[in-house]
Amino acid sequence: xxxxxxxxxxxxxxxxxxxxxxxxxxxxxxxxxxxxxxxxxxxxxxxxxxxxxxxxxxxxxxxxxxxxxxxxxxxxxxxxxxxxxxxxxxxxxxxxxxxxxxxxxxxxxxxxxxxxxxxxxxxxxxxxxxxxxxxxxxxxxxxxxxxxxxxxxxxxxxxxxxxxxxxxxxxxxxxxxxxxxxxxxxxxxxxxxxxxxxxxxxxxxxxxxxxxxxxxxxxxxxxxxxxxxxxxxxxxxxxxxxxxxxxxxxxxxxxxxxxxxxxxxxxxxxxxxxxxxxxxxxxxxxxxxxxxxxxxxxxxxxxxxxxxxxxxxxxxxxxxxxxxxxxxxxxxxxxxxxxx
Amino acid sequence: xxxxxxxxxxxxxxxxxxxxxxxxxxxxxxxxxxxxxxxxxxxxxxxxxxxxxxxxxxxxxxxxxxxxxxxxxxxxxxxxxxxxxxxxxxxxxxxxxxxxxxxxxxxxxxxxxxxxxxxxxxxxxxxxxxxxxxxxxxxxxxxxxxxxxxxxxxxxxxxxxxxxxxxxxxxxxxxxxxxxxxxxxxxxxxxxxxxxxxxxxxxxxxxxxxxxxxxxxxxxxxxxxxxxxxxxxxxxxxxxxxxxxxxxxxxxxxxxxxxxxxxxxxxxxxxxxxxxxxxxxxxxxxxxxxxxxxxxxxxxxxxxxxxxxxxxxxxxxxxxxxxxxxxxxxxxxxxxxxxx
Numbered sequence: 001x002x003x004x005x006x007x008x009x010x011x012x013x014x015x016x017x018x019x020x021x022x023x024x025x026x027x028x029x030x031x032x033x034x035x036x037x038x039x040x041x042x043x044x045x046x047x048x049x050x051x052x053x054x055x056x057x058x059x060x061x062x063x064x065x066x067x068x069x070x071x072x073x074x075x076x077x078x079x080x081x082x083x084x085x086x087x088x089x090x091x092x093x094x095x096x097x098x099x100x101x102x103x104x105x106x107x108x109x110x111x112x113x114x115x116x117x118x119x120x121x122x123x124x125x126x127x128x129x130x131x132x133x134x135x136x137x138x139x140x141x142x143x144x145x146x147x148x149x150x151x152x153x154x155x156x157x158x159x160x161x162x163x164x165x166x167x168x169x170x171x172x173x174x175x176x177x178x179x180x181x182x183x184x185x186x187x188x189x190x191x192x193x194x195x196x197x198x199x200x201x202x203x204x205x206x207x208x209x210x211x212x213x214x215x216x217x218x219x220x221x222x223x224x225x226x227x228x229x230x231x232x233x234x235x236x237x238x239x240x241x242x243x244x245x246x247x248x249x250x251x252x253x254x255x256x257x258x259x260x261x262x263x264x265x266x267x268x269x270x271x272x273x274x275x276x277x278x279x280x281x282x283x284x285x286x287x288x289x290x291x292x293x294x295x296x297x298x299x300x301x302x303x304x305x306x307x308x309x310x311x312x313x314x315x316x317x318x319x320x321x322x323x324x325x326x327x328x329x330x331x332x333x334x335x336x337x338x339x340x
Numbered sequence: 341x342x343x344x345x346x347x348x349x350x351x352x353x354x355x356x357x358x359x360x361x362x363x364x365x366x367x368x369x370x371x372x373x374x375x376x377x378x379x380x381x382x383x384x385x386x387x388x389x390x391x392x393x394x395x396x397x398x399x400x401x402x403x404x405x406x407x408x409x410x411x412x413x414x415x416x417x418x419x420x421x422x423x424x425x426x427x428x429x430x431x432x433x434x435x436x437x438x439x440x441x442x443x444x445x446x447x448x449x450x451x452x453x454x455x456x457x458x459x460x461x462x463x464x465x466x467x468x469x470x471x472x473x474x475x476x477x478x479x480x481x482x483x484x485x486x487x488x489x490x491x492x493x494x495x496x497x498x499x500x501x502x503x504x505x506x507x508x509x510x511x512x513x514x515x516x517x518x519x520x521x522x523x524x525x526x527x528x529x530x531x532x533x534x535x536x537x538x539x540x541x542x543x544x545x546x547x548x549x550x551x552x553x554x555x556x557x558x559x560x561x562x563x564x565x566x567x568x569x570x571x572x573x574x575x576x577x578x579x580x581x582x583x584x585x586x587x588x589x590x591x592x593x594x595x596x597x598x599x600x601x602x603x604x605x606x607x608x609x610x611x612x613x614x615x616x617x618x619x620x621x622x623x624x625x626x627x628x629x630x631x632x633x634x635x636x637x638x639x640x641x642x643x644x645x646x647x648x649x650x651x652x653x654x655x656x657x658x659x660x661x662x663x664x665x666x667x668x669x670x671x672x673x674x675x676x677x678x679x680x
Contacts, residue, residue: 132496146595148488155597156472156654159628162594167587167625169510179590179625247507250519251591254502255486257495285507285519288499314496 003062006051007333008069009113012036012087015043017050018326019058020333022065024124027058029329040090040099048103055106066107066336070116070328071096077158080110109335113328114161115152117264117321118145120331125322126262133260134252135321136163136245138267142184146256151338164188168247186244189267192220195237205233224270238273245274246281249318253282253289259314264321271320278318292316343402346391347673348409349453352376352427355383357390358666359398360673362405364464367398369669380430381439388443395446406447406676410456410668411436415498420450423498449675453668454501455492457604457661458485460671465662466602473600474592475661476503476585478607482524486596491678504528508587526584529607532560535577545573564610578613585614586621589658593622593629599654604661611660618658632656 002022009016015034019027030050035042047069055064073085073092080097082088100108111119118135127133131150137143142164146153153160164184165177172181173191185191199205200212207226212218226234249261263271263278279297282289294315321327342362349356355374359367370390375382387409395404413425413432420437422428441448451459458475467473471490477483482504486493493500504524505517512521513531525531539545540552547566552558566574589601603611603618619637622629634655661667 148493153488153596156599156656157597157628157632159631160595160597162597162628165594165627166591168507170508170583170587177627178630179627243510247510251506252595254505255500255592255595256493257497257500257502259496287505287517287519288497288502290518291499292497316496 001062003065003337004058005065005333005336006054006067007116007329007331007335008047008051008067009116009329009332010034010043010047010069010071010088011113012072015047015050016329017047017054018329018333019054020330021062022337024330027061028054029326030054036088040088040094040096043088044096044099044103048100051104064106066109067100067104068109068111068116068332068335069100070111070113070332072113075110075112075158077110077154080108082110083158107336109339111152111332111335112143112145112158112161114143115145115154116329116331116335117143117327118147118161118262118331119152119334120323120327120329121262121264121321122147122150122331123334124330125327126319127260130259132256132258133262134161134163134256134258135262135264135327136187136248138187138189138245138263138265140188140190142188143265163248163252166248166251168244183244183248187241187248187267189220192223192237192241192267192270193218195240196223196234199233199237205231207231208233220267220270224273227270227273235273238270239277241267241270242274242277243281246278246285249278250282250286250289253286253292253316257288258316260317260319262319262321264323264327266325268320275320282318289316341402343405343677344398345405345673345676346394346407347456347669347671347675348387348391348407349456349669349672350374350383350387350409350411350428351453352412355387355390356669357387357394358669358673359394360670361402362677364670367401368394369666370394376428380428380434380436383428384436384439384443388440391444404446406449407440407444408449408451408456408672408675409440410451410453410672412453415450415452417450417494417498420448422450447676449679451492451672451675452483452485452498452501454483455485455494456669456671456675457483457667458487458501458602458671459492459674460663460667460669461602461604461661462487462490462671463674464670465667466659467600470599472596472598473602474501474503474596474598475602475604475667476527476588478527478529478585478603478605480528480530482522482528483605503588503592506588506591508584523584523588527581527588527607529560532563532577532581532607532610533558535580536563536574539573539577545571547571548573560607560610564613567610567613575613578610579617581607581610582614582617583621586618586625589618590622590626590629593626593632593656597628598656600657600659602659602661604663604667606665608660615660622658629656 004021015032018029074083144161144163169181173185175182344361358369414423484501484503509521513525515522
């Protein structure tokens with residue numbers, strides 16, 4: 001009988017808790033709203049109640065190995081402090097791990113949410129057959145995570161994998177971080193909507209203008225819908241997404257020479273619209289990629305092909321994530337299974 | 341009595357062979373010309389003769405642990421093949437390790453020369469007190485190496501650390517690799533001379549024009565000499581060097597969050613001229629750097645300060661290399677000491 005662990009994906013909107021066994025089977029998933037405005041203690045109480053419920057319910061299925069929690073922000077892995085979390089006001093510089101462990105009486109591991117997602121895709125998703133991988137998560141912002149030798153690479157202060165703030169246009173769009181031309185300004189859902197509104201304001205995009213007028217919550221998804229219907233302005237926006245991601249991926253390939261890079265997060269559902277530009281950019285910008293590209297990069301959907309040839313014959317696979325919004329939940333559940 | 345190893349730095353111009361003991365003491369260094377035009381076999385014979393000479397001479401000082409050889413090119417670490425080496429015509433796709441091992445009858449380790457230099461700085465140079473570091477080598481081109489957990493990070497095909505081909509200007513100068521705006525086009529010795537000749541051609545740089553006319557071998561060193569004398573055009577060129585390096589370093593800090601980045605190679609002797617711009621770029625472009633910068637980045641000359649504070653208090657140190665042109669030689673000698 002396989003043991004199991006609890007994974008938590010603590011988002012600014014949703015709080016999701018799952019019991020997952022060692023073989024990666026989902027036993028049960030609970031989705032709650034994150035009651036951010038009621039304060040940290042309330043959210044932690046909601047979380048602990050669900051964790052206790054799942055732990056008790058599956059108690060006779062195996063040993064509970066622990067709880068892993070993906071948090072949107074910078075985590076001090078050693079101390080279990082949340083250092084910074086823009087989406088969770090009031091959580092910065094607080095001893096979140098200690099607070100939860102005290103309530104639960106069991107071991108808890110905190111992790112950055114993008115790192116958890118990378119770890120989930122490595123365990124059960126697109127990168128399940130490789131030991132080394134990186135993942136870009138395209139959501140409201142752009143996050144990332146690196147797994148080396150099967151373990152999350154944190155860097156010295158848990159800040160590794162900030163791919164969203166790699167400069168892709170040195171004099172480009174101002175970013176909230178203070179830099180200009182961060183990848184996040186071209187490849188996040190927020191950026192897709194901004195670029196669409198810019199095109200509308202320039203009077204260049206009648207299709208986008210109509211969509212924006214008819215839709216109070218004009219979103220990246222709406223821009224994508226127009227792109228797949230052939231709207232040239234919408235398609236151009238996703239080519240800009242692909243160009244930014246191509247530059248970031250070329251940098252990662254040149255720096256780390258990994259067998260696999262996974263693109264996930266909400267915006268990755270527009271993969272068909274932006275991925276051809278990614279591969280164009282990579283082929284023209286990255287010698288290492290050109291030397292190691294599979295014959296059919298868009299067909300290389302899983303890590304299997306990265307294993308085929310040993311040594312220098314190994315290929316660079318760039319592919320979309322497979323676990324959707326559950327990647328972080330699975331990755332969080334995996335943490336206590338490998339950190340014992 | 342400490343054991344020793346032989347390190348070789350096989351350059352396109354010079355072939356240097358050294359005996360180094362386990363404590364990092366140089367026993368003896370031999371410098372030969374690399375007789376590239378006489379063919380690979382001739383160069384390997386010269387090298388093996390010097391290795392045998394040093395091995396025999398220091399035989400009663402300790403056990404010879406092996407020979408490490410830094411080669412300018414892409415090495416298949418598993419097979420010991422040189423895959424590509426623009427500076428060593430006729431060496432590509434040849435079983436160099438097997439050829440040398442056969443001649444010597446002892447174990448040989450091949451390594452990329454920029455990786456060897458990084459490994460040397462990690463062992464005895466600027467990064468001696470940290471386990472994780474990256475090094476940029478600014479020479480004719482721009483190379484790089486990454487050391488993680490005290491070991492060289494090769495990537496899946498030995499191509500990791502190609503920092504010279506990170507894009508810093510998406511529509512910039514065409515590079516030999518096919519990309520536009522590679523760091524190498526702004527931060528190598530070749531780039532410094534090109535930027536100087538461009539400024540001369542534009543009629544903007546009387547000081548540089550005089551220097552170029554009076555010097556048949558107008559070099560990056562000549563541009564640096566003008567910069568330290570206050571020539572505004574020469575200074576501007578080194579600010580461009582610093583800007584390109586700042587963008588690359590911001591990317592590495594965002595990606596890997598290492599405690600130390602070392603800048604070496606011939607152009608690094610112009611550190612005073614370009615490093616202030618590096619730190620300006622880093623502060624404005626890189627949140628992770630801003631959060632982890634030491635109070636006096638230019639004063640942080642060694643790895644010691646990177647160790648002071650544990651956990652998230654650790655600082656990002658960016659500093660110049662300490663071993664000069666011997667970094668690769670020491671790094672190569674270190675290889676057989678740690679790969680047993």
